[in-house]
Amino acid sequence: MSMDQEPLMEIRGLKKYYPIRNGILPHTVGFIHAVDGVDFEIYPGETLGLVGESGCGKSTIGRQLVALEKPTEGTISYEGIPLEDRSANGMKKIRTQIQMVFQDPYTSLNPRKRVYDLLAYPMLYHGICSKREVEAEINRLLDMVGLPQSAKDRYPHEFSGGQRQRIGIARALSLQPKMIVCDEPVSALDVSIQAQILNLLRNLQKELKLTYLFIGHGLDAVKYISDRIAVMYLGRIVEIAEAGELFDHPVHPYTKALCSAAPIPDPEARDRKRIILQGELPSNKDIPSGCRFHTRCPYAIDSCRTSDPALQPIHPGSKHLAACPVLIKGLGGKEERNA
Numbered sequence: 001m002s003m004d005q006e007p008l009m010e011i012r013g014l015k016k017y018y019p020i021r022n023g024i025l026p027h028t029v030g031f032i033h034a035v036d037g038v039d040f041e042i043y044p045g046e047t048l049g050l051v052g053e054s055g056c057g058k059s060t061i062g063r064q065l066v067a068l069e070k071p072t073e074g075t076i077s078y079e080g081i082p083l084e085d086r087s088a089n090g091m092k093k094i095r096t097q098i099q100m101v102f103q104d105p106y107t108s109l110n111p112r113k114r115v116y117d118l119l120a121y122p123m124l125y126h127g128i129c130s131k132r133e134v135e136a137e138i139n140r141l142l143d144m145v146g147l148p149q150s151a152k153d154r155y156p157h158e159f160s161g162g163q164r165q166r167i168g169i170a171r172a173l174s175l176q177p178k179m180i181v182c183d184e185p186v187s188a189l190d191v192s193i194q195a196q197i198l199n200l201l202r203n204l205q206k207e208l209k210l211t212y213l214f215i216g217h218g219l220d221a222v223k224y225i226s227d228r229i230a231v232m233y234l235g236r237i238v239e240i241a242e243a244g245e246l247f248d249h250p251v252h253p254y255t256k257a258l259c260s261a262a263p264i265p266d267p268e269a270r271d272r273k274r275i276i277l278q279g280e281l282p283s284n285k286d287i288p289s290g291c292r293f294h295t296r297c298p299y300a301i302d303s304c305r306t307s308d309p310a311l312q313p314i315h316p317g318s319k320h321l322a323a324c325p326v327l328i329k330g331l332g333g334k335e336e337r338n339a
Contacts, residue, residue, distance in 0.1 A: 078098065104188055118167065179212070185197060
């Protein structure tokens with residue numbers, strides 16, 4: 001992966017609002033700001049990790065990237081062309097090139113269909129292979145994800161959680177995509193199985209030259225698989241950097257708190273200082289003014305309550321971006337104590 005090449009996907013000003021309807025004659029009384037102005041790029045061959053608290057908008061972004069939902073505002077460009085500018089036939093092709101692996105491998109698989117049908121129907125519909133070739137292609141997919149060829153004659157309930165997720169991955173691969181959105185694909189699995197699925201995803205990426213958007217809660221899993229990581233808070237990206245850089249030198253106060261909460265398998269690190277955020281996560285329907293993190297931030301100053309910060313390099317020319325001008329500019333000590 002090189003950030004010097006053209007991005008595979010480019011997201012600009014992305015917003016997704018869900019209306020809140022109430023009353024005897026239902027009418028819109030407000031909006032849930034699930035995603036509220038997001039900009040980022042995904043480069044060919046890379047894995048971009050997306051982390052944050054539940055409800056911050058991670059999965060909503062993933063669904064919009066695979067065109068399961070339409071943005072309220074903003075543009076999603078694939079290979080330089082906005083999705084909204086593509087024809088119906090063009091979107092049909094795009095849907096084969098951008099696939100999704102869902103969080104719950106059981107509910108994402110039709111329980112009434114055999115694995116053969118789950119894999120065959122998409123390939124036949126999109127003309128990936130003919131009826132004569134489909135069984136051989138299914139056998140190849142099952143081999144790739146580490147399942148026996150006899151699995152094609154069984155139903156989803158006959159498999160374990162890890163095996164069902166392998167079927168979900170095989171289904172995503174069946175349309176020969178360039179990019180896969182992984183929406184918390186290991187969060188519902190045991191730890192040992194998580195490692196197997198993560199290693200499978202990495203091996204498939206190398207073999208097939210895939211690009212991933214990896215959405216997750218577990219910081220260790222996201223760090224292990226990602227080249228870059230974007231941190232979300234209340235519908236916005238507040239920091240984005242290379243994985244190692246973000247964990248070694250977090251800048252935004254929210255990122256610092258996330259990293260300090262991640263367990264470290266080192267007895268000597270058990271006494272390390274942890275950052276415990278005060279206050280409750282604000283509601284997506286009542287966004288705080290100014291910086292949306294200032295209600296929980298130990299570094300907040302007066303300007304944080306009125307000025308809504310944008311992502312900016314932590315120093316000139318840096319690809320490490322953060323939305324905290326207070327810490328980027330080195331404001332500390334006196335201002336923080338007076339906040």
